[in-house]
Amino acid sequence: MKKSPYMGPANLYSLILPDLRTAAHNCGYAIGLHGTMTNDLDLIAVPWTNEAVCAEKLVDDLRDSVNGFLLMDNPQFPPRWEDKPHGRRAVSIYLIGSGEWGGLGEIYIDLSIMPRKIGV
Numbered sequence: 001m002k003k004s005p006y007m008g009p010a011n012l013y014s015l016i017l018p019d020l021r022t023a024a025h026n027c028g029y030a031i032g033l034h035g036t037m038t039n040d041l042d043l044i045a046v047p048w049t050n051e052a053v054c055a056e057k058l059v060d061d062l063r064d065s066v067n068g069f070l071l072m073d074n075p076q077f078p079p080r081w082e083d084k085p086h087g088r089r090a091v092s093i094y095l096i097g098s099g100e101w102g103g104l105g106e107i108y109i110d111l112s113i114m115p116r117k118i119g120v
Contacts, residue, residue, distance in 0.1 A: 009037060009038065009039070009040075009041075009107060010036075010037040010038065012095075012107060013037045013041040014037070016041075016065075016066045016095075017031075017033070017041075019065045019066060020043065020062055020065055020066065020109070022065070023061045023062050023064070023065035024045055024058065024061075024062065025048075026061065027052065027053045027057060027058045027061050028047060028048055028049035028050075028051045028052030028053060029045045029046060029047055029048055029052055029053075029058055029113075030045070030046050030048040031043050031044070031045055031046075032044040032045075032046065034112075035110075040092075040107075040108050040109065040110045041108070041109045041110065042110045042112075043109060043110070043111050043112070044111075044112050044113075044114070045058060045062075045111060045112070045113040045114065046114045047114060047115075047116045047117070052116050054116070055089055055113045055115075055116075058113060059091055059093065059111065059113075062093060062109070062111065063093050066093070066095060066109075067095070068093040068094055068095050068108075068109065069093070069094050070091065070092070070093060070094070071092070071094065084112060086114075087114065087115040088112045088113060088114055088115070089112070089113050089115070090110065090111060090112045090113070091111055091113075092108050092109065092110055092111070093108060093109040093111060094106070094107070094108045094109075095107045095108060095109075
């Protein structure tokens with residue numbers, strides 16, 4: 001069976017991006033797209049309002065908006081959070097049922113979150 005050119009990862013990522021942006025907005029963050037959407041969905045979350053929630057709450061809400069999951073406490077996978085330059089923290093959100101999208105393999109969001117500045 002020939003794969004449809006319309007069911008690549010970028011198409012799936014394009015479908016979920018509006019829901020992710022809405023969830024981020026509701027948490028006081030702006031979401032920026034970074035990357036090609038070829039292998040994963042690289043996103044940058046930037047605190048945008050004084051009421052921006054903590055990174056953990058943001059991740060929970062983003063995960064819930066796409067019915068995703070986090071890999072935790074499994075020695076085969078990297079730690080849940082990874083420290084990055086300039087205070088960024090990164091985490092991956094995996095999508096449930098990604099195999100149903102024509103055998104695309106591992107479909108996930110690679111999310112970098114900029115830190116909040118409290119009381120500025």
